[in-house]
């Protein structure tokens with residue numbers, strides 16, 4: 001097994017006895033499902049699963065807020081040429097929030113692209129390690145097809161060989177070492193995304209962007225927890241880059257913070273950190289045809305990723321169990337395992353157990369693995385043709401199930417976790433031009449705030465210019481991570497600090513279900529602010545905010561969502577349950593997609 005690729009940057013934060021403010025907030029908002037036990041005569045009987053209500057009173061909801069009711073320390077700006085409110089936060093310099101920045105047609109275009117196009121090879125997804133590149137996943141799910149092979153990262157049963165057992169097909173694995181021709185997904189979506197982006201209705205191209213503060217209640221006052229949801233005094237923001245503890249600077253990826261302190265584990269948990277251990281096994285008994293269910297981010301891994309206690313408020317007849325599985329194992333497995341090296345060109349160093357651990361980690365194992373190192377200079381596996389992949393009676397998992405378990409896709413250069421650098425030579429799918437354009441447009445709005453004297457970016461970050469050419473230090477986004485969240489999924493507190501130029505902002509677009517976004521400080525001891533993000537919202541992390549912890553502890557159900565996303569057998573699978581014909585809207589009724597566009601080169 002490879003050496004651990006990450007510094008244990010969060011040990012201080014997540015020590016056995018140390019609870020951080022960030023972790024506390026995660027626990028506060030994380031999904032807990034409790035099974036209420038009833039006493040019938042002398043026997044205990046399992047009752048219904050109940051979602052534990054969360055206290056939203058400190059979650060900052062800036063959607064449609066009258067300007068005279070803004071919490072202290074939250075500033076609303078109007079930028080001419082951009083038809084929507086822009087918020088900044090006294091506690092979080094560099095964080096810019098633009099609720100409803102994307103109009104509905106553009107949300108749909110992006111969501112459609114994120115589901116139908118962005119996961120297409122050579123973009124890498126969390127499925128690559130286990131199954132290799134999977135072209136046409138969405139289409140196959142709509143057609144009710146199954147994969148023609150099973151997992152390829154687990155040892156094949158004795159006496160079994162290749163295809164016959166539904167494992168890796170024995171087809172040739174040709175190599176190609178060049179990035180695919182830049183192809184805008186919008187193109188493949190017909191009238192599409194590029195046009196929608198170009199016509200981004202909030203922007204008036206004829207108008208110069210100008211900055212104007214509409215309301216500035218008290219920029220110097222720290223937000224108070226009770227009024228703003230900012231969570232108490234805190235440090236008043238993030239310290240300047242470099243000021244933080246070196247260990248935290250090294251932080252790579254988020255984690256599912258478990259009750260045993262896996263706060264810095266390098267992954268994002270799939271599926272409800274607080275599912276009860278009992279539920280995990282129940283889930284596995286439900287006839288899921290995939291033998292690797294538990295490692296694929298369903299209830300088993302949810303249990304492992306369980307955060308905090310289930311409890312609180314249950315009556316005496318209720319027996320509430322908390323998941324008590326060692327999240328650390330998961331974290332380390334994820335940290336050490338190769339991912340995405342599904343190519344035959346890559347050495348198969350991952351043992352089946354480490355592979356399973358990475359899979360159990362689910363989210364973002366790509367970020368926590370040495371995906372690139374084996375493959376540098378080598379080639380990536382060529383994607384098979386659609387027909388080669390899928391059939392009505394394939395021995396592998398149903399496409400529908402794989403779609404529902406899609407957790408991330410990466411566009412642009414892959415990150416090599418072993419060496420903490422991006423691999424610019426390996427195969428990757430370039431960032432679609434439409435996403436680049438979108439990010440630049442949004443960054444241009446933020447830039448106007450800065451030009452008007454607002455310190456959105458630190459001096460060191462002023463090199464970039466939204467509209468300027470890359471050669472002049474202009475903002476040149478070239479990569480994106482697309483996160484697919486089902487109900488119960490969490491993105492643990494993390495820093496995105498591996499990009500070459502940390503002065504370049506990250507533009508983060510929310511689609512689908514609402515979620516709680518936690519924005520903290522340069523250490524996890526800074527109390528984070530909880531901000532409600534909705535479909536079409538944009539968050540820009542610039543300047544000091546680039547070096548601050550953030551995460552997503554909770555995906556909320558979209559309203560109206562009458563059918564109870566994730567109730568019972570597993571978060572959000574309703575989304576893809578339609579099998580033949582589930583529309584994009586059905587998927588996002590219970591799920592959230594986030595596209596974070598960044599400059600890595």
Ligand SMILES: O=C(O)CCC(=O)C(=O)O
Pocket residue numbers: 481483491496508510517550551552594596
């Ligand atoms: O889903 C989100 O809103 C945050 C995503 C994020 O922080 C990341 O991809 O690094």
Ligand SMILES: [Fe+2]
Pocket residue numbers: 494495496550
């Ligand atoms: Fe992030």
